[in-house]
Amino acid sequence: MAMAGTSLCHWAPLSLSVFRRRSYLRRRSLLSVSSQLSTDTATIGKDFEGRVGFLGMGIMGSPMALNLIKAGCDVTVWNRTKSKCNHLINLGARFEPTPAQVASSCDVTFAMLADPDSAVAVATGENGAVQGLGSGKGYVDVSTVDGATSKLICESVKKTGASFLEAPVSGSKKPAEDGQLIFLTAGDETLYERVASLLDIMGKSRFYLGDVGNGAAMKLVVNMIMGSMMASFSEGLLLAEKVGLDPNVLVEVVSQGAISSPMYSLKGPAMVKATYPTAFPLKHQQKDLRLALGLAESVSQPIPIAAAANELYKVAKSQGLSDHDFSAVIEALKAKLQN
Numbered sequence: 131m132a133m134a135g136t137s138l139c140h141w142a143p144l145s146l147s148v149f150r151r152r153s154y155l156r157r158r159s160l161l162s163v164s165s166q167l168s169t170d171t172a173t174i175g176k177d178f179e180g181r182v183g184f185l186g187m188g189i190m191g192s193p194m195a196l197n198l199i200k201a202g203c204d205v206t207v208w209n210r211t212k213s214k215c216n217h218l219i220n221l222g223a224r225f226e227p228t229p230a231q232v233a234s235s236c237d238v239t240f241a242m243l244a245d246p247d248s249a250v251a252v253a254t255g256e257n258g259a260v261q262g263l264g265s266g267k268g269y270v271d272v273s274t275v276d277g278a279t280s281k282l283i284c285e286s287v288k289k290t291g292a293s294f295l296e297a298p299v300s301g302s303k304k305p306a307e308d309g310q311l312i313f314l315t316a317g318d319e320t321l322y323e324r325v326a327s328l329l330d331i332m333g334k335s336r337f338y339l340g341d342v343g344n345g346a347a348m349k350l351v352v353n354m355i356m357g358s359m360m361a362s363f364s365e366g367l368l369l370a371e372k373v374g375l376d377p378n379v380l381v382e383v384v385s386q387g388a389i390s391s392p393m394y395s396l397k398g399p400a401m402v403k404a405t406y407p408t409a410f411p412l413k414h415q416q417k418d419l420r421l422a423l424g425l426a427e428s429v430s431q432p433i434p435i436a437a438a439a440n441e442l443y444k445v446a447k448s449q450g451l452s453d454h455d456f457s458a459v460i461e462a463l464k465a466k467l468q469n
């Protein structure tokens with residue numbers, strides 16, 4: 131059943147639609163994590179009739195699945211490292227030992243995996259989700275991958291008779307916890323409508339962008355910009371310090387002007403202290419720049435700034451910073467300054 135009262139804000143050119151959620155869903159996102167679900171929260175998930183699978187309990191997948199559970203959905207989880215499912219099982223989630231068994235026991239299965247290789251392996255590998263899919267079921271891949279990977283998974287899913295939607299997200303750990311993600315979807319529009327109420331539990335807005343590959347491309351362009359912004363911000367912080375300015379004052383000045391960004395305000399103070407608590411792992415940002423370079427190559431579009439940023443993230447990875455937050459890219463510049 132579609133979520134009653136969800137308002138369609140507008141239909142823009144290029145078949146791009148933006149849906150906004152009901153205010154009660156916004157209020158719901160403010161609720162704190164608790165094993166004691168409130169009645170209000172626990173009924174929202176009833177808008178989706180059926181069982182929901184969730185594969186991949188990393189930084190993003192875990193809070194996304196948790197929000198579905200909090201909203202009253204019947205959720206079945208799986209993760210390569212099973213221990214990361216335990217807190218969700220304690221909150222009422224079911225567990226199945228393979229992606230195939232999750233897909234087989236659920237009506238719709240979401241996947242939030244690290245990269246193209248893991249997304250393909252979990253979908254199509256041994257005991258992969260496609261082995262449990264079939265007519266009437268849906269597979270929604272919310273991982274950040276390239277269009278070719280998404281199309282590959284889509285074809286495997288469709289061969290089973292099931293439907294496929296790609297739905298990568300903008301927004302990081304905190305928006306995932308708060309149900310404030312932005313879904314960039316493409317693929318089967320009927321499935322998109324079918325899972326709309328679930329996307330609205332996990333996110334604040336959703337875009338339907340047409341053919342499979344468009345969601346992946348939109349996500350890569352956004353993250354390409356973000357990766358370059360963070361590299362540039364890092365240069366600014368270090369240059370300010372080098373010429374005798376207080377980088378904390380730079381963060382404040384930037385926050386008040388035209389280049390103000392929540393990302394700078396949020397991460398800047400920690401970067402000045404050289405601390406990088408992981409929200410978005412640096413290795414994933416470098417993966418996204420690498421995939422964006424491939425996307426640009428496919429249409430012969432020069433992206434020299436992103437290419438330079440990518441090199442910096444590669445240096446940071448070689449310094450052992452892969453699992454730190456991507457703001458740790460500033461350390462690569464510090465190393466360069468010393469050389």
Ligand SMILES: NC(=O)C1=CN([C@@H]2O[C@H](COP(=O)(O)OP(=O)(O)OC[C@H]3O[C@@H](n4cnc5c(N)ncnc54)[C@H](OP(=O)(O)O)[C@@H]3O)[C@@H](O)[C@H]2O)C=CC1
Nearest residue numbers: 186187188189190210211243244248274302303409410414
């Ligand atoms: N963190 C963020 O801010 C955001 C991340 N993203 C994207 O979302 C995706 C997930 O990110 P995030 O949650 O941060 O990443 P994590 O590194 O925290 O989690 C990665 C997940 O992928 C699983 N995985 C990795 N390799 C394999 C494999 N070979 N087989 C099966 N499972 C595997 C991990 O399992 P295990 O626990 O066993 O290692 C884990 O569940 C990425 O594509 C990322 O780019 C998108 C928006 C924001």
Ligand SMILES: O=CCCC(=O)O
Nearest residue numbers: 274300301302353410
């Ligand atoms: O892919 C990661 C995106 C992080 C963000 O949008 O803040």
